[in-house]
Amino acid sequence: MMLDTATLRVALAVVDLTLLLLFYFITFRRTRSAYSGWWCLALLLFLSGNAAYLLDGTPHQIWANPLGNVLLVAGAASIWAGARSLRTAVPNLWYLAAGPAITALASLLDHPATNVWSGAPAYLGFMGLLIGLGCRELILLDRQFSRVHLTLAVGSGILAAFYVGRFAVFLAEGQDGQLFQSVFGSVTMTVFSTVIMVVASFTMAELSYEQQTRDLRARATEDGLTGLLNRTAFLDLAKDELRRLNRGRTPASLILADLDHFKAINDEYGHSAGDIALQAFADACTATVRSTDLVGRYGGEEFIMLLPGVTPERAGEIAADISGRLHASSSPVIPRLPTSSYGITSTAPGRLDLDALIASADAALYRAKTLGRDRSVLAGSLEEDSA
Known part of the structure; x- marks a missing residue:
């Protein structure tokens, strides 16, 4: 039927x-x-x-x-x-x-x-x-x-x-x-x-x-504000990546970045303005680095990057490119986005201790701050490299 x-x-x-x-x-x-x-x-x-x-x-x-x-x-x-x-x-x-x-x-x-x-x-x-x-x-x-x-x-x-x-x-x-x-x-x-x-x-x-x-x-x-890797995820992935790079005897550079005078932005324009600055820096990072690079928010206004196959000198150029993109950005909330300082270190044969690499980059970052900010410094030599 x-x-x-x-x-x-x-x-x-x-x-x-x-x-x-x-x-x-x-x-x-x-x-x-x-x-x-x-x-x-x-x-x-x-x-x-x-x-x-x-x-x-x-x-x-x-x-x-x-x-x-x-x-x-x-x-x-x-x-x-x-x-x-x-x-x-x-x-x-x-x-x-x-x-x-x-x-x-x-x-x-x-x-x-x-x-x-x-x-x-x-x-x-x-x-x-x-x-x-x-x-x-x-x-x-x-x-x-x-x-x-x-x-x-x-x-x-x-x-x-x-x-x-x-x-x-x-x-x-x-x-x-x-x-x-x-x-x-x-x-x-x-x-x-x-x-x-x-x-x-x-x-x-x-x-x-x-x-x-x-x-x-x-x-x-992921970090909820910037969309980058959070600190825990970055550290876990970076350790795995360093082991992989060591097996292939491939060098890498690590960059520790910090936004300059970030507290002043929060104090003058409010925490929402600080969030905008952090997001702008994260956008500048993702627009500059490769998809194979690891980029994370290390904490507060600090960011961290692991760049496989990149020399320290090239890492300095990448840091300068990030700053250039950040300076070219604009925001209706903040008249001028903050500058940033960078500490750069690189791997060496047998140097697989991520904590040691971060400590080295942190020392270079501190040196960049004492030299006047808005610049990058290479660890080891601690020679100034204007960003």
């Missing part, structure tokens, strides 16, 4: 509601990850959109049908936002709202009182586009991120391709076309969406836990 569209939509709504409750109480409330939050929102929007379609054929169709289109497109936008949150920043709200807004306008102008496919080109097109963007974000994830993200990327890619096919066939032959009705009609789409939704929800649970784990790991290793 062939099930009608309304019955299948009720079944899909039941599946959506079940998955939403399970995902919210079992996954989201435990992980509080951004990804699980976006997926819960997507399930809620899909549930509401399909419920709105149940009013087709009634006097309420005039508003329910466009609303269903908008809610489903918004659900697809949530899928994109969730997938993107695994890798980078979530898209701007305007980008997420553009698809639903255009779909709403197209649906309202396409005789929704009598046309159950009002605004279909916009609805189908945006569903394919937004789910496809979610697929792209999953593909771009690091292969080591999880065991399931590539499987989910394939599933979302198939769903996106299906919507693109619906869009193309609808434009080619309309809602009454034989191919559209037999392959891309509402019955096929409802069954297909139900299967994808069930499979996706269980794989997404693992992604949510992985995101939570990575967030916790980042909080444990």
